[in-house]
Structures are given as C-alpha cells and as structure tokens.
Amino acid sequence: MRIRPEDCPITPAFNLIGAKWTGLIIWHLLKGSLRYSELQQALPGISPKTLAERLQTLENEKLLERNVIPAKPPRVEYTLTQRGHALSEVFAAIERWVALDRQLT
Incomplete structure (x- = not known):
C-alpha cells in the first residue's frame, strides 16, 4: 500500500523541522535562549x-520568538515558544535512538 506524502501523519512535522539546519537550531535552543x-x-x-x-x-x-533586548547596540535573542519546547520529547527520542543504534552497529 502506498501512502501519499500529504496523507502521512508525520509529514507536517517533517515539513516544519526537516529542512537542513532546522533540527540543529531547535536542538541548540532547547538548551536556552541564544543570540x-x-x-x-x-x-x-x-x-x-x-x-x-x-x-x-x-x-x-x-516555534520560536525573537526578543529584541534594548541595549547599545540592540541585541536579539531567540527563544523557543511553548510549541517549540514541545519538540523536546521528539529530540530526546531521537537521541535515545542514536545511542541505541550506535550500540547495535
């Protein structure tokens, strides 16, 4: 049975976080705000x-918010929103899978 991408239940997630670098950006921001x-x-x-x-x-x-910090010069920090932080479970599961995969290979 073939499933069209638009019918696959994980397609929306991969559309949001599947682009190159996006997952790494989120992973770093899960640790806290960054400039x-x-x-x-x-x-x-x-x-x-x-x-x-x-x-x-x-x-x-x-998934994140841009916060302008009034200073001279102004600084900008990026922070995950509640929606962005909800991805922490997904990233934790991926980390567990990678650790297990390393043990198995």
Whole structure:
C-alpha cells in the first residue's frame, strides 16, 4: 500500500523541522535562549542567509520568538515558544535512538 506524502501523519512535522539546519537550531535552543552570533558559532558551516531564513521560518511557525533586548547596540535573542519546547520529547527520542543504534552497529 502506498501512502501519499500529504496523507502521512508525520509529514507536517517533517515539513516544519526537516529542512537542513532546522533540527540543529531547535536542538541548540532547547538548551536556552541564544543570540544570532551564538547560533552561528554553534553551527559551523551555516551561511548567514540560511540561518536568517531558518530563524524566520521558525518564528513564522511560532516555534520560536525573537526578543529584541534594548541595549547599545540592540541585541536579539531567540527563544523557543511553548510549541517549540514541545519538540523536546521528539529530540530526546531521537537521541535515545542514536545511542541505541550506535550500540547495535
């Protein structure tokens, strides 16, 4: 039996978090708020354009919020929303699977 992608129950999740770098951004933000520059340092190889696009998408999907901190110069921090934090169980399950897979291979 073939299931069309739009009928698969996990398609919406992969549409949100399946893009390259998106999972890693969320994984880092599960540990706490980070500034743009801290995310860049945590993700060697990501281009500034891609990071900005992924953050904008996550903000549009209400998985994170962008907080402007009044300072000179102004600082911006990114924090997961309640919806974003709900992914912690998913990421914990993936971490457990990776650990188990390493034991089995």
